[in-house]
Amino acid sequence: MYHKTTGYRIFSVFNYLLLSLAGLLCVLPIIHILAVSFSASAPANSHLVGLWPVGFNLESYTKTMNNPNFIRAFLIALERTALGTFITMSVITLAGYVLSKDSASFKSRNAYAWYFVFTMLFSGGIIPSYIVVRNLHLMDTIWALVLPGAVQVFNMILLMNFFKATPKELEEAALIDGAGHFTILFRVYLPLAMPAVATMSLFSIVGNWNAWFDGLLYINDYRNYPLATFLQTIIVQQDFSKLNPDVNELKNISQRTVKAAQIFIGILPVLVVYPYLQKYFVKGIVLGAVKE
Amino acid sequence: MQFTWKRMLGLSLTALLSFSLAACSGGSNSASNGGSSNAAVESASTDSGSNSSSGDGGSNAAAGNVDETGWDGSKYAEPITLTTVKGVGTNYYFKKGETMENNVLQRYMKEHLGIDVKYDWVVTDTNDAYKTKLRLMLSSGEKMPDVITYRGDIETVNMLIDSGQFMDVGELFDKYANDTYKEGVALNPDTWLAVTRDGKRMALPILDYAYNDDMxxxxxxxxxxxxxxxxxxxxxxxxxxxxxxxxxxxxxxxxxxxxxxxxxxxxxxxxxxxxxxxxxxxxxxxxxxxxxxxxxxxxxxxxxxxxxxxxxxxxxxxxxxxxxxxxxxxxxxxxxxxxxxxxxxxxxxxxxxxxxxxxxxxxxxxxxxxxxxxxxxxxxxxxxxxSGNPSVNGWMLINKNAKHPEALLRYYNFLFDNWANPAKGSEFENGFAEGYDWAKLPDGTITKDPQKYPDLFPDYADRTHLVEPIYYSLTFEGARIPSLYADTMIKLANGGKPETPYEIQTAAIRKPENIEAMKIVLDQKDIRMKNYFQGPxxxxxxxxxxxxxxxxxxxxxxxxxxxxxxxxxxxxxxxxxxxxxxxxxxxxxxxxxxxxxx
Amino acid sequence: MSIHKNQPYSLRHQYGQERIFGMETPITAERAGAGAGAGSGTGSGAAAGQHTGKKGFLRRTWPLHLMLLPAVLLQFIFGYLPLGGLVIAFKDYKPYDGIWGSAWAGLEHFRYMFEYPDSKQVIINTALIAGLKIIFNIVVPFAFALLLNEVRKSAFKRSVQTLVYLPYFISWVFLGGILNDILASDGIINTLLHNWFGLQPILFLGDGSWFRAVVVISDVWQQFGFGTIVYLAALAGVNPSLYEAAEVDGASRWKQTLNVTIPSLAPIVIVVATLAIGNILNAGFDQIFNLYNPLVYDKGDIIDTFVYRTGILNGQYSFGTAVGIFKSVVGFVLIVIGYRIAYKLADYKIF
Known part of the structure; x- marks a missing residue:
């Protein structure tokens, strides 16, 4: 009804224009980056590439993908992303569910909540974390990549707040049916919070996919790097101030095209996964889930 | 689900235990003299540790003109082990099946010098990963390897020196370094300044070409x-x-x-x-x-x-x-x-x-x-x-407890003698190894193009780059004689005919503008103003x-x-x-x- | 279950109350639980009958502890154990001496931080830049999500939603290069300004005030797609029957936005905002580091770039840690205050 009024129609036109403009503003740099990644290194290094490749070539991609470690790194990244997202989502869903209880029904909840919030702000830093991981003998295992960052407190708190929005009537009804906490979580809370779960999964997926520094720290064998870490190693980094170069070394210095390709590869999972997850953002699904 | 649960529980519990154990041993380490006492941490590097001692044990048995270190004049009669750590440069390429730990140079050195280099760890050196790892190793009290080579900021070198784990190398250098190395060091009186503590020389310089940083x-x-x-x-x-x-x-x-x-x-x-x-x-x-x-x-x-x-x-x-x-x-x-x-x-x-x-x-x-x-x-x-600062591009530190501290110098000497400026017809005339960084065409000419001649460069993983085994050496580019680059360029600039393999190669790859520029640099060398402060x-x-x-x-x-x-x-x-x-x-x-x- | 049948009524009832937090918030729920809800109680008569049984069940809390266990353990190991390392803020940390073996320095590093002549300016810069970022990074994504919510064409909505998320993935090393290009004295922005308005080139990154604006705007541009997703998720959770109820009341779209949409999103906004103020002293190292230069030290130098220059890379771990503790304490205190305020004013517990 409302969308038939003249005022709303005018608003709609402006709205579409504004949103298109915002979309454009965000996609232009991406196009620029794509253009750089497909350009010859000389114009790219000299910042002469705009929105269209100059001296089109695929070298930055072939260079990256021809590397014998590429496939392996890609697979390890997949494994890490799958495992990491699974662990994170399991852990924060369980914890988020419990914390969404009010303190009247679960007295310890406040203490637990602060326990987690505290770690959002205070962290021991690289060296102690490294010592912990090493003493757990997790070095060179995939667990060193997925466990230390598994508890995403920010996401946990968001999820908890989404859970809080679950109508208590539903929970009570389930209780009457004799359901336990796990049943309530999986049959009542999760279906209702699907948009939030999809969001947190997305954050976790892109986070795992793009994390690279932990790979450098915790994986001693560079053949076992996940993709993001591997891509970092593709970029030639030289301390020029002390460089007494070999001609052969110098030829390899064409960072910008490779960097651009790397950014694009980092974005890929979003382009692949996000459209799929977006179906959970559709309004109305909530009621449908409850009806059954 | 349950699988993960159990797994995590198990992990967490062992985690707790091992952490508390390690925390204790870590504490005692730092209180005591460090070094050899790091038994708790040693498990990570048992492999290299045990090898090193067994190799040494056998040295007494060797006979003849073998000196007290087990060196017979050209190699260790009984192969010895040298442990180190490595940051693999992003410009290092390997043939299929080869790694930092197992490659043509590694095998060559073991066979011809009796020096078996073992790595406690290897990291791809990007975003200062090698430096970070070194510092983590220092911080967490891990056992230091026999040799640490470092190229980069002097602060990290100072930190290594200050750790007290490394020896005064002055005597070693005087006794074992060959003349080429000594002359290169003597070229600039300031070479040792950066690593001198109370008159003691705490690290060996890795030499590089002189006049290369002039403007x-x-x-x-x-x-x-x-x-x-x-x-x-x-x-x-x-x-x-x-x-x-x-x-x-x-x-x-x-x-x-x-x-x-x-x-x-x-x-x-x-x-x-x-x-x-x-x-x-x-x-x-x-x-x-x-x-x-x-x-x-x-x-x-x-x-x-x-x-x-x-x-x-x-x-x-x-x-x-x-x-x-x-x-x-x-x-x-x-x-x-x-x-x-x-x-x-x-x-x-x-x-x-x-x-x-x-x-x-x-x-x-x-x-x-x-x-x-x-x-x-x-x-x-x-x-x-x-300009005018020492032609040093990296430092090597030797562990106080190394069994064979002199081995590193023998390794470097060998490269100075055979690699830095190879004679015509000698082993490394064209590069380190045929099929790696060079190959011979049927007509006898030398090629360094793996893309054009895939058959002559077998087992390449990535043909866009030449595999250069010399990068795998402990001393980065093998060995460089500081004066050699400038001397060669001057000779070429003055119309001299390239004769030695090094000169021929330089003439082939250096652009004429580059050669001309080097002449200008040497002509204006009295404008150089060096930085007189070279201390920590x-x-x-x-x-x-x-x-x-x-x-x-x-x-x-x-x-x-x-x-x-x-x-x-x-x-x-x-x-x-x-x-x-x-x-x-x-x-x-x-x-x-x-x-x-x- | 047949509960949904009752919902429209109760929801509509509460819509009339214009509560800040809409229907599906815990306030409503708690009231329902306590039997004090004005309207929702009617819908859950059956549940009320089982009240005692429910209480008994909920008193058994061990399953709840169990469900928290994985997170608690992981956080203990990887979050709390390393905290021991913070002790180096009070020591003269020398790597080889180890964390425990290094000599005590007391509050020396904290004193250095506050006696540093520019520290006041640096802290002001940090808080100002971070504060502006926090505000705009809440307002812009929120507004953007509301606008997207008005889009009926699903394909368009999804496309825009995806596109605006993309800048989030561009590293500042690269983005800094792009900004340097387009903001250069002969870059596209200055060229346009010159051609259209005849302006002399503006040194956007070489002038303190412009620099702050560039930093905030580019950060918001990079982040807002990320923030938008959270609000879109929240929007998807708003019960459509609320809108139906509002339309029955003849509310205009604008009224509906004011009375249904915004109240429904308010809890999430408050949560995000409260957690964000913990970052008041994190103004974005990667970004500033890639954009700043000596000309804008006055207004653009922040705590993290300052610490970086003192040489955290060169092993001054103790000082870096001391500054980190200072930042964390300030952030924590602010979060506690935000938590209290949210609880007092809005009657909402954010965590």
Missing amino acids: LLWLRQDWMDKLGLQPPTTLADFEKIMDAFVNQDPDGNGKKDTIGLATGFKNTFLGWMSDISWVFGDYGTLPGQWNLASDGTLTYGSVDPASKQALATLKTWMDKGYISKDSGLKDETGASELFTKGQAGAIVGRNWLPDWPFGDLLNNVPGAKYKGYPLPAGPDGKIGAQ LTETMKSKNELLNKLINQTYSKIIYGQASIDEFDSMVESWKKSGGDQITKEVNEWYQSASNK
Whole structure:
């Protein structure tokens, strides 16, 4: 009804224009980056590439993908992303569910909540974390990549707040049916919070996919790097101030095209996964889930 | 689900236990003398540890002319093990199946020298990963390997030295280093300064080619010719050239879009490329380093009155558009892009710029030409440019408890003798190994092109790059004789015929502009102004350097941009002195006294 | 279950109350649980009958502890154990001496931080830049999500939603290069300004005030797609029957937005905002580091760039850690305050 009024129609036109403009503003740099990644290194290094490749070539991609470690790194990244997202989502869903209880029904909840919030702000830093991981003998295992960052407190708190929005009537009804906490979580809370779960999964997926520094720290064998870490190693980094170069070394210095390709590869999972997850953002699904 | 649960529970519990255990042992380590006592941590490197002792045990059994270290004159009679750690450069390539731990060079050294190099860990050295790992290793009390090689900031070297885990290498060097190595070290009297503690030499230098960091002026020769300009000999000449570059449309596109000099001083006024410090040199000082004053003391160039004159000159350049309005926002590489995209007509940098980044210029601007020139002289005829510092490109530290500390020197000696300047017909004449970094075509010519001749370079994983086994060596590029590069280039510049393999190769790969530039560098070598302070950071430097550098960089930039008057320089000097500069000057001179009295 | 049948009524009832937090918030729920809800109680008569049984069940809390266990353990190991390392803020940490073996320095590093002549300016810069970022990074994504919510064409909505998320993935090393290009004295922005308005080139990154604006705007540009997703998820959770109820009441779209949409999103906004103020002293190292230069030290130098320059890379771990603790404490205190305020004013517990 409302969308038939003249005022709303005018608003709609402006709205579409504004949103298109915002979309454009965000996609232009991406196009620029794509253009750089497909350009010859000389114009790219000299910042002469705009929105269209100059001296089109695929070298930055072939260079990256021809590397014998590429496939392996890609697979390890997949494994890490799958495992990491699974662990994170399991852990924060369980914890988020419990914390969404009010303190009247679960007295310890406040203490637990602060326990987690505290770690959002205070962290021991690289060296102690490294010592912990090493003493757990997790070095060179995939667990060193997925466990230390598994508890995403920010996401946990968001999820908890989404859970809080679950109508208590539903929970009570389930209780009457004799359901336990796990049943309530999986049959009542999760279906209702699907948009939030999809969001947190997305954050976790892109986070795992793009994390690279932990790979450098915790994986001693560079053949076992996940993709993001591997891509970092593709970029030639030289301390020029002390460089007494070999001609052969110098030829390899064409960072910008490779960097651009790397950014694009980092974005890929979003382009692949996000459209799929977006179906959970559709309004109305909530009621449908409850009806059954 | 349950699987993960159990797994995590199990992990967590063992985790807790092992952490508390390790925490205890870590504590006792640091309290005691460290070094060999790190039993708790040793499990990580048992492999290399046990090998090393067994190898040594056998050495007594060897007979004949074997010396007390087990060396028979050309190799260890019983192979010994040398443990180390490695940051694999991103420019290292391997054949399929080869790794840092198992490759042609590793096998060669084991077979021919009896030195088996083992790695406690290997990391791809990107984003300072090697440095980070080294520091983590130090911090978490892990056992140090026999040898650590490090290329990079001197602070990390100082940290390693300060750990007390490494030996005074002076005696070893005197006893075992061969003449080539010793001569290379002796070429510059300052070589040891950076690692000398109480007269003890704490690390072995990895030598590199000399004169390679000297600055010269590069001009767009096609612009010079087009505008009919003469080579500059003075700063005034150079200003005229820049004026022509700005106002006479050298690129002929009808727009006033060109500038004179490509320079950037976002990070420093003493840059390794796109340098601006030479303008200060024209007034008799160099910023950001310690210069020798006429009274024999060291003074800091950035607060020298001569710097004020240089800044005044730079301000006029900025006003007239000779240098980019964005110069203050650009670092060395960023500024060089002004030259490589064809906007700037001049840049000051090293002799090898034709190899990089000038290749980009030729690609971006068809028909562009560049040529090297001596730096122009200042109003009083002064010229000064950075350089003259030791030709050292990395340090090697040897563990106090190493069984065979001398092995590293034998390894390096071997490379100096056989690799650095190989004789005609010798083993490494064409490269390290056939099928790796060179191959022979049926007609006898040597090729280094794995893409064109895949059959001659078997098992390549990535044909876009040459696999160079020498990079796998403990000493980075094998061995380099400091004087060799410049001598060869001069010989070639003077029309000499390349004879040795090194000369032939140099002649083949160096561009003519590069060779010419090296001659200019050597012709102007008395303009070199070295940094006289080569010691570790002094106490006051540690706490005040950040503040003082910020003060200087900020004031300099603001003066050049006209955001502050030139007289701000004087008040800057005042507050520099008060805020710790005077104290640092005192400490630097004390260090200089003690270092030069030695 | 047949509960949904009752919902429209109760929801509509509460819509009339114009509560800040809409229907599906815990306030409603708690009230329902306590039997004090004005309207919702009617819908759950059956549940009320089982009240005692429910209480008994909920008193058994061990399953709840169990469900928290994985997170608690992981956080203990990887979050709390390394905290021991913070002790180096009070020591003169020398790597080889180890964390425990290094000599005590007391509050020396904290004193250095506050006696540093520029520390006041640096802290002000940090808080100002971070504060502006926090505000705009809440307002812009929120507004953007509301606008997207008005889009009926699903394909368009999804496309925009995806596109605006993309800048989030561009590293500042690269983005800094792009900004340097387009903001250069002869870059596209200055060229346009010159051609259209005849302006002299503006040194956007070489002038303190412009620099702050560039930093905040580019950060918001990079982040808002990320923030938008959270609000879109929240929007998807708003019960459509609320809108139906509102339409029955004849509310205009604008009224509906004011009375249904915004109240429904308010809890999430408050949560995000409260957690964000913990970052008041994190103004974005990567970004500033890649954009700043000596000309803008006055207004653009932040705590993290300052610490970086003092040489955290060169092993001054103790000082870096001391500054980190200072930042964390300030952030924590602010979060506690935000938590209290949210609880007092809005009657909402954010965590």
